[in-house]
Amino acid sequence: MAAPERTEHVLVISPGTDLPAILASALSDPGAVTHAVILTEGSLVTDKTGETTEERAAKVAVRAGITRAHDLALSLGIPAEHRTLDPITIDTVCSQVMDIAARHPGARYSFVLSGGTTPLALGLFRMASWLDGDVYYASKKAVLQKLTVPKMPASSLAANPNYEAILTLLHKKPAVPGKVSGVPRDELFRAMADMYVPVRTREGRAARPQLTQGNFSQIMTTLVSWGLVAEQEAPGNKRFKFYAITPDGEFAFALFFAPPL
Numbered sequence: 001m002a003a004p005e006r007t008e009h010v011l012v013i014s015p016g017t018d019l020p021a022i023l024a025s026a027l028s029d030p031g032a033v034t035h036a037v038i039l040t041e042g043s044l045v046t047d048k049t050g051e052t053t054e055e056r057a058a059k060v061a062v063r064a065g066i067t068r069a070h071d072l073a074l075s076l077g078i079p080a081e082h083r084t085l086d087p088i089t090i091d092t093v094c095s096q097v098m099d100i101a102a103r104h105p106g107a108r109y110s111f112v113l114s115g116g117t118t119p120l121a122l123g124l125f126r127m128a129s130w131l132d133g134d135v136y137y138a139s140k141k142a143v144l145q146k147l148t149v150p151k152m153p154a155s156s157l158a159a160n161p162n163y164e165a166i167l168t169l170l171h172k173k174p175a176v177p178g179k180v181s182g183v184p185r186d187e188l189f190r191a192m193a194d195m196y197v198p199v200r201t202r203e204g205r206a207a208r209p210q211l212t213q214g215n216f217s218q219i220m221t222t223l224v225s226w227g228l229v230a231e232q233e234a235p236g237n238k239r240f241k242f243y244a245i246t247p248d249g250e251f252a253f254a255l256f257f258a259p260p261l
Contacts, residue, residue, distance in 0.1 A: 008107035010100060011036045012124065015044065016114025019065035020072050021142035026112050027076065033110070035080070036073045037100055038066055039093070039124070041116055042086025085120070093123025101131060109133030112144065148248055152226040157256060162219050163228075165195040167245065167253045170229065175244035180232045182244030189216055228252055 011033045016022050019038070027033055044062050051059075066082055073080035085092050101107070109131045111124045128135045129149065136144040157163055169191050175181045189211070196211035208215045220243065223229040228249035234240035245253070 008034045008104050009110065010034070010104050010107045011110050011112065012097065012100065013038055013069075013112040014114055014116045014120055014124065015040050015062055015066060015069075016138050016140075016142075018140075018142055019062075019069040019114070022112060022114045022138045022144075023069045023072055025138070025142050025144050026110065026136070027073075027078070033078055035104060035107075036078055038069060038080070038082045039096060039120065040066065040082065040084050041088045041120060042084050043088070044116070045084060046086065088117060088119050090119045090123045090126065093120055094127055097124070097127040097131075101127075110136065112136045112138055113147075114138035148227070150226070150248065150252070152228075154256065157226075157252060160199050160219070161197045162192070162195075162199065163223060164257045165192060165197075166219060166223055166243075167228065167249055167257060169195075170243060170245035170249065171253055172250075173245055174247075174250075175230055175232065175242075180234060180242060182230070182232060182242035185220075185241040185243065188243055189213070192216065223249070 009032060011026055013019070013023060013026060013036065015038065023036070040062070045059055045066070047056060047059060070080045070082060083096055085096060101109075109128065111128045111133055113121050113124060113135065114137075125135055125147075127133070135147045137147055138144055166188070169188060170183060173183060193211050198209055220229065220231070224231050226248075228246055230244045230246050232242045232244070234242070
């Protein structure tokens with residue numbers, strides 16, 4: 001049975017230097033946001049005795065940004081709420097997000113890390129993993145960068161030199177947005193033929209002495225499942241495939257295989 005379609009999209013965001021601009025960037029995601037939650041550390045918005053003029057002004061700016069972001073969401077027809085966490089610990093962050101999830105069961109979740117302390121960031125990242133949500137980091141210019149978690153252990157990637165060969169061949173050859181693109185399968189197969197290294201399978205079967213269409217497919221299927229390579233089919237011809245490296249693939253290549261500077 002197919003999983004039910006997720007009709008709600010909850011955005012959880014932590015205040016940054018320009019929260020309205022960050023919220024506007026987050027709302028540009030193709031998956032329309034249906035509910036927004038601003039999570040703030042109490043120490044960032046609550047005035048305390050003995051504060052300097054600069055510290056008090058910074059809190060006033062944060063509170064003003066929250067109000068403007070809240071009003072922006074409401075102007076777009078998106079229900080929004082603001083929650084203050086005090087004290088701020090990983091557990092209090094997780095508890096708040098769990099309460100949000102209980103109010104929106106089965107929803108899609110996106111988390112934007114744009115400010116705050118380590119416990120807030122770690123708590124949101126932890127709950128994103130638990131809820132299978134997307135995580136974004138917001139720069140000071142309100143540009144969002146998606147943060148991903150590798151889908152494979154480093155030991156598995158390093159155990160098969162053919163993975164390195166594929167990533168090397170696809171290095172700096174990403175897909176072109178909006179069109180079917182990448183390296184054609186036949187071209188990639190021919191390039192791999194001279195680089196192929198026989199590797200014994202986990203089932204204990206003898207290693208194939210040369211590259212075949214079968215073991216080439218196994219290699220590519222693994223890299224695609226790990227999110228390191230993207231596979232596209234030619235329009236009208238599912239047998240004609242293209243492969244391109246993904247941002248995660250470039251990261252893995254740089255981390256494990258790129259030569260030192």
